[in-house]
Amino acid sequence: xxxxxxWIDERINDDIYFFDYEDFSNIEExxxxxxxxxxxxxxxxxxxxxxxxxxxxxxxxIKKVTKITExxxxxxxxxxxxxxxxxxxxxxxxxxxxxxxxxxxxVWEYTFERxxxxxxxxxxxxxxLDDKIQMALDIAHGLMFLHSEKMAHGTLDASNVxxxxxxxxxxxxxxxxxxEEDIKDDILSLGHLLHELVxxxxxxxxxxxxxxxxxxxxxxxxxxxxxNE
Numbered sequence: 001x002x003x004x005x006x007w008i009d010e011r012i013n014d015d016i017y018f019f020d021y022e023d024f025s026n027i028e029e030x031x032x033x034x035x036x037x038x039x040x041x042x043x044x045x046x047x048x049x050x051x052x053x054x055x056x057x058x059x060x061x062i063k064k065v066t067k068i069t070e071x072x073x074x075x076x077x078x079x080x081x082x083x084x085x086x087x088x089x090x091x092x093x094x095x096x097x098x099x100x101x102x103x104x105x106x107v108w109e110y111t112f113e114r115x116x117x118x119x120x121x122x123x124x125x126x127x128x129l130d131d132k133i134q135m136a137l138d139i140a141h142g143l144m145f146l147h148s149e150k151m152a153h154g155t156l157d158a159s160n161v162x163x164x165x166x167x168x169x170x171x172x173x174x175x176x177x178x179x180e181e182d183i184k185d186d187i188l189s190l191g192h193l194l195h196e197l198v199x200x201x202x203x204x205x206x207x208x209x210x211x212x213x214x215x216x217x218x219x220x221x222x223x224x225x226x227x228n229e
Contacts, residue, residue, distance in 0.1 A: 017095030089142030091171035117158035138168035152182030191216025
């Protein structure tokens with residue numbers, strides 16, 4: 001792990017923005033509703049951010065994974081740079097910081113106060129079918145981006161889909177490493193979200209939407225589609 005910390009230090013000096021942990025104020029622990037992970041909400045210059053611990057080799061964030069390699073860890077750090085090129089449907093990664101105990105944290109935009117689950121509870125009746133389908137497309141586009149980067153989400157649900165100004169973004173993917181099983185599980189989660197947005201047993205739901213949703217919910221993972229299909 002010492003080698004990896006030295007490697008991260010080098011990458012920070014090269015091209016990953018580094019936040020001084022001591023500059024943060026009003027540090028508050030929060031729980032990600034999807035991953036149940038303890039995160040921290042922090043303030044910096046009157047703006048709020050979320051910071052998430054970078055897991056070490058013996059304590060990966062995805063519980064299914066029992067061991068990851070140094071190369072997988074470094075690949076994750078390199079991929080974080082991709083999120084600086086903001087995808088419109090992905091919560092924005094801003095950089096890294098180093099806590100007083102020497103552990104690293106990834107720094108993200110703070111958007112926890114408005115998720116899709118809460119939004120649907122109060123606004124569903126005001127949404128037209130076209131609005132719901134556009135929301136489904138936003139989620140699919142965000143997930144497509146993650147999968148194109150060989151990253152699975154792992155805990156995708158309405159609690160870690162955020163909404164602001166009518167646009168949905170995915171958050172909660174604070175881990176590294178993925179497998180074909182993780183990707184297929186994401187597709188199942190997407191199917192549940194599609195059904196949560198638009199009931200497939202409604203006569204008003206377009207046939208194509210119903211078919212996509214049913215394929216995503218297939219009990220056989222091998223028969224679920226890829227997100228870009």
